[in-house]
Amino acid sequence: MAAQPATISDADKAELARLQQRRAELEKQIAALPAPTKVYAVLTEPPPPVKLLKRGNPEQPADEVSPVSLACVTGLKPELGTLQSSDGDRRKAFAEWVTSPANPLTRRVLVNRLWHYHFGAGLVETPSDFGLGGGLPSHPELLDWLADELLAQRWSLKAIHRLICTSAAYRQESNSGSVPRPSGSGSADPRAGPLPDGRGTDRARSIDASNRLLWRMNPRRLDAESLRDSVLxxxxxxxxxxxxxxxxxxxxxxxxxxxxxxxxxxxxxxxxxxxxxxxxxxxxxxxxxxxxxxxxxxxxxxxNTTTTSLQSLTLLNNDFMLRQSSYFADRVKSDAGTDPATQVTRAFQLAFGRKPSPIEATAAEALLESRGLPQLCRMLLNSNEFVYVD
Structure with missing residues (x-):
């Protein structure tokens, strides 16, 4: 007898159609989900044994040694574990050693880097070398105080940035130093800064021409990335x-x-x-x-900060600078309309955050009339006031 094909009831067909529709809806929802976030983790393994090498020769291993840090740092135990400590335990012990309140090295190096960022040179001029081959701090007490302040602020870099940027040293001008000395101070020590009327500036220059003692602000050019972002x-x-x-x-x-x-x-x-x-x-x-x-x-x-003719030519003629000068002109025209005086004022406000002086306004309007707004904007982007921080 021939086998009869199985038949599907109407109820089963309806259920199958419902399941297929539900599956399509779920697949659509899954496809709409955002990509999963990648999480990077460390797969630890038992640390390999480390042995003392006689005369540094890897072919002559001696006794196995346990993990330790620098024994020369006083007030801290150098041991980071035992021979049986896991890799994770050793990492944790080292992290605690680096950030220990009794360890001033990490904090001194860190605040020196922050100071270097704001002033162009650190209190120690060799930010990657605090050893015998590095330089001596110009203000050792200040370096130690900032390191302690970082600890008091619970390692908040924002707090140290705020502290430096609101200091009298940072708020000085680069030409002569604008922060006055305390009243009654007759000392010519350049650490105190020149007097409000400029007296003592020549004396300070003769004592500290390189401004190592920060009696004025160091003028500095914007770094390449900051200059690009400022132009944009x-x-x-x-x-x-x-x-x-x-x-x-x-x-x-x-x-x-x-x-x-x-x-x-x-x-x-x-x-x-x-x-x-x-x-x-x-x-x-x-x-x-x-x-x-x-x-x-x-x-x-x-x-390294250099001054070359190639830099001037690049800022004048690079495709990026030419395009952005044109966009700058479009923005000025959109904001200020077609009046030349208003355009000049708006261009100065955008580039320098101030209005032009009468002499600047006259010269800028003459350039605008003879060469056009894009050339005026190009000139402003190449000016020392835009490129340098005074």
Whole structure:
């Protein structure tokens, strides 16, 4: 007898259709979910034994040694565990040793870096070398006080930034030092700063021409990344988007070897802050490197600041600067209309945060009339007041 094909009842067909529809809805919901967040973790393994090497020869191992830190730091036990301690326990012990209130080394190095960022040079001029090969602190008591203050502020970097930026030393001008000395002070010590009327400035220069004692502010040029971001901000094109993947201003080609070539498309994706720039370690960025941005292949404790004709030509003629000057002009025209005097005032306000003086206004209006608004904006972006912090 031939087998009869199985039949599906109407009820089963309806249930099957319902399940298939439900499955399609769930798959659609799953596809709409955001990508899962990646979490990086350390897969620890038992630490390998570390043995004392006779005369440093790896072929002559001696007794096994336990993990320790620097024994020369007084007030702290150097031991970081025993031979049986796990890798995680050793890491924890080392982290506690580094951040211990009894360990001043970490805090002194950290606050010196913050000082270096704000003043162009640290209290110790060699930020990566506090040893015998490094420099001596110009203000050792201040360095120790800042280190203690960092601990008192529970390691808050924001608090130390605020403290430095509101200090009398930071609020000085670069030409002569604008913070007056206490009344009745007749000392010529440059640490006190020159008098309000300028008396003592020549004396201070003769004693401390390099301004190591900070009797005035050090004039400094904006670093390459800050200058780029400032240009974008003034032109109104800065993309303030935060988080997410960085932007890539290069193209990748596979030739005889991987080749990266920087490109300069006029795209909002490339107008984000420089902190989001994807840096290629093997290739320098032409615009940024010209302005003393170090090669990504090298880790440098402090940047060299040079002054070359190539930098001036780059700021004048680079495609990026020319485009942003044009956008700057469009922004001024949109804000100020067609009146030349109003345009000049608005351009100065955007670039310098102030109105022009009568002499500046006259010269700027003459340039505007003869060369046009984009050239005026180009000139402002190349001025010392824009490029330098005084």
């Amino acid at each position: 901000s003034v032109s109104g094109k800065l993309n303030a988007k935060m988080f997410g993947p960085g932007y890539r201003d290069f193209e990748y080609q596979e030739e005889y070897a991987p080749v990266y070539r920087y490109i300069t498309p006029d795209s909002p994706d490339l107008w984000r802050r420089s902190v989001y720039r994807f840096a290629v370690r093997t290739t320098t960025h032409q615009f940024l490197t010209t302005l003393d941005c170090p090669s990504p292949a090298n880790l440098v404790p402090a940047r």
